[in-house]
Structure formats: structure tokens, C-alpha cells
Amino acid sequence: xxxxxxxxxxxxxxxxxxxxxxxxxxxxxxxxxxxxxxxxxxxxxxxxxxxxxxxxxxxxxxxxxxxxxxxxxxxxxxxxxxxxxxxxxxxxxxxxxxxxxxxxxxxxxxxxxxxxxxxxxxxxxxxxxxxxxxxxxxxxxxxxxxxxxxxxxxxxxxxxxxxxxxxxxxxxxxxxxxxxxxxxxxxx
Amino acid sequence: xxxxxxxxxxxxxxxxxxxxxxxxxxxxxxxxxxxxxxxxxxxxxxxxxxxxxxxxxxxxxxxxxxxxxxxxxxxxxxxxxxxxxxxxxxxxxxxxxxxxxxxxxxxxxxxxxxxxxxxxxxxxxxxxxxxxxxxxxxxxxxxxxxxxxxxxxxxxxxxxxxxxxxxxxxxxxxxxxxxxxxxxxxxxxxxxxxxx
Numbered sequence: 001x002x003x004x005x006x007x008x009x010x011x012x013x014x015x016x017x018x019x020x021x022x023x024x025x026x027x028x029x030x031x032x033x034x035x036x037x038x039x040x041x042x043x044x045x046x047x048x049x050x051x052x053x054x055x056x057x058x059x060x061x062x063x064x065x066x067x068x069x070x071x072x073x074x075x076x077x078x079x080x081x082x083x084x085x086x087x088x089x090x091x092x093x094x095x096x097x098x099x100x101x102x103x104x105x106x107x108x109x110x111x112x113x114x115x116x117x118x119x120x121x122x123x124x125x126x127x128x129x130x131x132x133x134x135x136x137x138x139x140x141x142x143x144x145x146x147x148x149x150x151x152x153x154x155x156x157x158x159x160x161x162x163x164x165x166x167x168x169x170x171x172x173x174x175x176x177x178x179x180x181x182x183x184x185x186x187x188x
Numbered sequence: 189x190x191x192x193x194x195x196x197x198x199x200x201x202x203x204x205x206x207x208x209x210x211x212x213x214x215x216x217x218x219x220x221x222x223x224x225x226x227x228x229x230x231x232x233x234x235x236x237x238x239x240x241x242x243x244x245x246x247x248x249x250x251x252x253x254x255x256x257x258x259x260x261x262x263x264x265x266x267x268x269x270x271x272x273x274x275x276x277x278x279x280x281x282x283x284x285x286x287x288x289x290x291x292x293x294x295x296x297x298x299x300x301x302x303x304x305x306x307x308x309x310x311x312x313x314x315x316x317x318x319x320x321x322x323x324x325x326x327x328x329x330x331x332x333x334x335x336x337x338x339x340x341x342x343x344x345x346x347x348x349x350x351x352x353x354x355x356x357x358x359x360x361x362x363x364x365x366x367x368x369x370x371x372x373x374x375x376x377x378x379x380x381x382x383x384x
Contacts (some may be wrong), residue, residue, distance in 0.1 A: 018224065021220065021223060021224070022220055025216050025219055025220050025223070026216050029211070029215060029216050029219055030210065030211055030215065030216075033209075033210075033211045033215065034206070034207060034209055034210075037206075037209045038206045038209075043211070043212065046211075047211065047215065047218070047219065050219055051219050051222050051223055051226075054219065054223045055223055055226050055227065055230075058223065058227055059230070120198060120201075120202070121201075121202055121205055124198060124199065124202030125202065125205075128202070128203075139203070140203075140206055142203065143203035143204065143205075143206035143207045144206060144207050145207055146207070171199065174199055175192070175195050175196070175199065178195050178198065178199070179191065179192070179195055182191070182195075
């Protein structure tokens with residue numbers, strides 16, 4: 001639903017804004033939940049963040065008339081809430097990851113098994129978490145419902161070129177780190 | 189090259205995990221209920237604050253207007269009353285300083301004081317200018333003295349005779365003053381001639 005349509009409903013009578021709220025939650029709730037979960041990595045916290053996001057959106061409903069894309073506007077609110085709620089900074093240490101790679105190689109015989117294996121997911125999770133904040137954001141958002149660089153730029157409040165550049169650098173950094181680890185273990 | 193492709197696929201797969209997460213059933217209903225609940229509570233709180241602010245403002249305005257009304261509509265105390273109070277306070281002498289014989293003088297009516305304040309000069313150093321009563325009417329209205337009362341009775345009884353007497357008195361006074369002025373100018377002329 002377009003931001004202006006929601007704005008017209010939300011700023012109207014109580015019954016109308018209740019309807020608009022329900023429509024917005026049904027349309028964008030799960031998308032927003034995924035965004036919150038990608039940062040908080042906890043179901044309960046993600047749900048709370050979404051709830052808080054809708055409350056804030058309701059209180060700032062006066063701004064809705066200027067909003068082009070309601071989904072991205074809500075996503076931006078939830079993104080910020082999730083970042084604020086992440087009390088502890090993500091661990092940036094990757095020292096213990098080498099052992100995980102070794103275990104992977106010894107356990108799994110072919111690449112298909114690696115892809116479905118939880119160990120690889122954990123390893124990559126740790127590597128993504130170790131990325132700088134600026135690069136991690138765009139990378140995570142591409143994974144959530146495959147958002148376009150334009151949408152990512154709108155959510156993060158940056159321009160599209162910057163979003164594209166950060167996305168490319170994040171993938172490159174991830175590739176380099178993973179290949180270095182694999183090579184190091186091969187040499188050993 | 190092959191390993192690079194492998195790594196790319198791993199990254200894509202790991203990222204896909206981020207998008208595969210889904211909320212538990214009933215998520216929308218839960219969020220909607222809690223958001224509505226919070227919004228209702230917020231509005232109620234807001235209404236309470238508005239009511240409190242409005243009542244506080246109303247009370248302030250009411251108090252201010254009441255004060256203004258009192259100030260403008262209360263009658264001023266009479267002038268005589270104000271002065272008698274002032275005289276009493278300025279002339280109050282401590283108990284230990286009073287002389288035994290001065291007791292009757294202290295209890296004398298304030299009327300005499302008021303009259304003396306207009307007609308006599310205060311002895312220097314005893315009272316300052318701020319202590320003298322400030323009168324709205326000058327001279328202050330006071331009852332007639334004994335002599336004045338006799339005079340008034342005479343005027344009311346023999347009005348024509350009194351008028352004649354008053355005219356004669358005025359003429360005499362004018363003549364005398366004229367003579368005095370001619371004497372003064374004559375002596376001054378003589379003095380100037382002597383100098384020359």
C-alpha cells in the first residue's frame with residue numbers, strides 16, 4: 001500500500017487508523033520481522049522491535065504523507081530500533097574460526113553437504129558478524145527478501161551508488177577471509 | 189577458479205539463511221494487539237496531561253482575574269483615617285522614654301497635630317520630610333476654632349456691616365502698602381543721588 005493511502009487512513013478517525021494499522025502489519029510485518037531478526041538474531045527481540053517500529057510509525061503518522069515507499073520507511077524505523085537494541089557490539093574476533101573450517105573439511109566429503117551443513121552456516125554467520133558495520137548492513141539487507149540497492153539505500157539513508165559499493169566491498173571482504181582460512185588449513 | 193565459485197555459493201547460501209527466517213504463527217495478531225494497547229494507553233496519558241495543563245492554566249487565569257478585580261474594586265480608606273494612622277505611628281514614643289508628665293500630651297487628639305503640620309515648621313532634626321503627612325487637600329479640612337466660630341456667627345447675623353468693615357480694612361491695608369512702597373522708592377532715589 002502506498003504511503004499516502006495509509007497516511008490518509010491513519011490520520012483519520014480511530015477506526016480508520018486501526019484498519020490501516022492492521023493492513024500495514026499484515027503486509028509488511030513479516031518483512032520487518034526478518035530485518036529485525038537479521039540484526040538481533042533472537043525471535044522475541046525481533047518481535048518487540050517490530051512492535052516498537054509500528055508504535056513509532058503511528059506516533060509519526062504526520063510524516064507519512066511525504067513518504068514515497070511505506071515499506072522502506074517502516075523498514076528504516078525497524079532497522080534503527082534493532083540497531084539501538086543490540087546492546088553488545090557484535091564480536092569481531094575470528095580467531096576460533098580456523099578450527100571450524102578444519103572440522104568442516106574433515107566431516108564433509110563433498111560441497112553439496114557443506115552447503116546444507118550447519119557448521120558452514122555458523123562459520124559464515126561469524127564472518128558476516130565480523131564485518132564492519134557499514135558493510136554488514138547492505139549485505140544483510142540483500143539477503144532479506146532480496147532488496148534492491150535502491151531500497152537498501154533508502155533504508156540506510158545513503159545514496160544508491162554508496163549502497164552498491166558497500167555491497168560489493170562486503171562480498172569481496174567475505175570472499176577473501178573465507179579463502180584465506182581455507183588456504184591456511186590446506187597448507188597445514 | 190572452481191574454489192572461488194564454491195565460496196560464492198557458500199556466501200549466497202549463508203545469506204539466504206537470513207531471509208529464510210519467519211515469525212511464529214499469530215505474529216501479526218500479537219503485534220497488532222500490543223500496538224493498539226500501547227497506542228490507547230499513550231492517548232489516555234496524553235489526554236490526562238492535556239486536562240491537567242488546561243485546568244492549571246484555567247486556575248491561574250481565574251486567580252489572576254480575581255486578584256485584579258479585588259485591587260480595582262476595593263474602596264480606598266478615607267483620607268482622614270489614613271493620616272490619623274500615620275500620625276499615630278510617626279509620633280509613637282517607646283514606653284521607657286516617656287516622661288511622667290508627658291502622658292496627657294501623648295493622649296491629646298491627633299487633630300491638633302494635623303493642623304500644626306500645615307501651619308508650623310517642624311523643629312529641625314526631629315522629623316524628616318517623609319514623616320510629615322501627605323495631604324490630598326491643602327490646607328487640610330479641620331473644624332473651626334473658637335475665634336473663627338464667633339466670627340462666622342457675627343457675619344451671618346450682621347452681613348452688611350461685616351462687608352463694610354471688610355472693605356474698609358482692605359482699603360486701609362492697600363493705602364498703607366502703597367505709602368510704604370513710595371517711601372522705599374524715595375529713599376532709594378536719594379541714595380543714588382548721594383552716590384553720584
